Amino acid sequence: MSRVLSCIQPTGPVHLGNHLGALINWVAGQQDGDAYHGIVDLHALTAHEGEGSPGLLGSQTLELAAMLFAVGLDPDVATVFVQSHIHEHSELSWIMECTVSYGELSRMTQFKDKSAKREGEFISAGLFTYPALMAADILLYDADEVPVGDDQRQHVEITRDVAIRFNHRFGETFTVPKAVHPKAGARVMDLQDPTSKMSKSASTDAGIIFMLDDDAVIEKKFKRAVTDNDGEVRYDRQAKPGVSNLLDILSACTGTPIGSLESSYSQYGPLKKDAAEAVISVIGPVRARYGDLMADRGELTRLVRIGNERARTVAASTLARVHSAVGLLPRV
Numbered sequence: 001m002s003r004v005l006s007c008i009q010p011t012g013p014v015h016l017g018n019h020l021g022a023l024i025n026w027v028a029g030q031q032d033g034d035a036y037h038g039i040v041d042l043h044a045l046t047a048h049e050g051e052g053s054p055g056l057l058g059s060q061t062l063e064l065a066a067m068l069f070a071v072g073l074d075p076d077v078a079t080v081f082v083q084s085h086i087h088e089h090s091e092l093s094w095i096m097e098c099t100v101s102y103g104e105l106s107r108m109t110q111f112k113d114k115s116a117k118r119e120g121e122f123i124s125a126g127l128f129t130y131p132a133l134m135a136a137d138i139l140l141y142d143a144d145e146v147p148v149g150d151d152q153r154q155h156v157e158i159t160r161d162v163a164i165r166f167n168h169r170f171g172e173t174f175t176v177p178k179a180v181h182p183k184a185g186a187r188v189m190d191l192q193d194p195t196s197k198m199s200k201s202a203s204t205d206a207g208i209i210f211m212l213d214d215d216a217v218i219e220k221k222f223k224r225a226v227t228d229n230d231g232e233v234r235y236d237r238q239a240k241p242g243v244s245n246l247l248d249i250l251s252a253c254t255g256t257p258i259g260s261l262e263s264s265y266s267q268y269g270p271l272k273k274d275a276a277e278a279v280i281s282v283i284g285p286v287r288a289r290y291g292d293l294m295a296d297r298g299e300l301t302r303l304v305r306i307g308n309e310r311a312r313t314v315a316a317s318t319l320a321r322v323h324s325a326v327g328l329l330p331r332v
C-alpha cells in the first residue's frame, strides 16, 4: 500500500484553492493509500512572526482539524496530526538543514517572493529554511506520494533532491516521494485578480472563496469575478486568465473536462452562475459538518490525540533509522 502525506498551515480560514488543489485529493485518496495529514503549525510561525495574539495559532490549529474532518477525512482511516506535537519534525529538520545547500534554499521562488514583499521588515531565518522543515515532514513518514497544489511543486522537488543526496551519503534511508497534482484546480486563482493565486495573504477577501462563506456570499463573489471584454468562453491562461479560472473551478467541482465546458457556454453570465452553484454544492455540506465538529471540542481533541499517537510511532522509528544511518552515538 502506498503511503500518502500532505500538510496544511493553520494560517487562517481554508479557501477554495486549498480545497480543490489539495483537500479533495486527500479525501479521495484516503482509502487507497495509508494517509497522513499534518496541521503544520510550526511552519505558520514563519508568517506570524511572533507578534499578534498569543493563543491564536492554537485555536486555528483546532479549527483546521475540524475542517479536515468536515471535508471528509475519516479519523478511522486517515491520520491527522499536529506538527508541533511530534517533536521528530523539528529534530529531523535540523538534519535536513545540514543536507540542503544555501544555494538551493536561495533559489526557492516562495522565499524570493515572500522576502521581496517584506523588504525592510523582519524576515526570519525560518522563512529561509522552511523547505528543510517541509522535507522533514515528508520524509519522516516514508511518503510515496504528496498530493499538493501547483505552488508546492518546487518544495517537493527539493525534498526529492535532499532525500536522494542523503541516501547517497549515508545509504538507503528515505523513500523518495513524488508530488501529485489534480487535473483541474491545481492552481485556483483569485477571482478579482486572476493572475495571482487564491491566497489567504491577498489584500482583500473579495476574490477569495472561503469554505465557510455562505451561499449568498459565494454567488456574489462569482458574479463579480473579473473576466475580460472579448465575450468568448475559451481556456487560455495567458490571454484569458479570469475565464480560464472559472472553467478550471467548474471542471474541478463537476469532473467535466474543460474541453466540453468550453463548448457548452457562449456567455460569461451562465458560466459564473454554474461555477457558483457547483462550488456551493461541493462546499455547502462542509459547513454543517464543521459546525457539528466545533460544537464538541472534547471529541475533536480526542481525534487529534489518536492521530498524533499514530503519527508519532512512524516518526520515531524513521528518526531512529536516520540517527543510525548518520552514525550518531546510540542514546545512552
Ligand code: TYM
Binding pocket: 005, 006, 007, 008, 009, 010, 017, 018, 019, 020, 021, 022, 023, 040, 043, 133, 134, 137, 138, 146, 147, 148, 149, 150, 151, 152, 155, 185, 186, 187, 188, 189, 197, 198, 199
Ligand atoms: P498551504 O497551507 O499554503 O496550502 C495547503 C494546500 O493547499 C494548496 N493550495 C492551493 N492549491 C490550488 N490553488 C491555490 N490557490 C492554492 N493555495 C493553496 C497548496 O498547494 C497545499 O497543497 N508548504 C505547505 C505546507 C506543508 C506541506 C508539508 C505540504 C508543510 N509541510 C509537507 C505537503 C507536504 C503550504 O504552505 O501549504
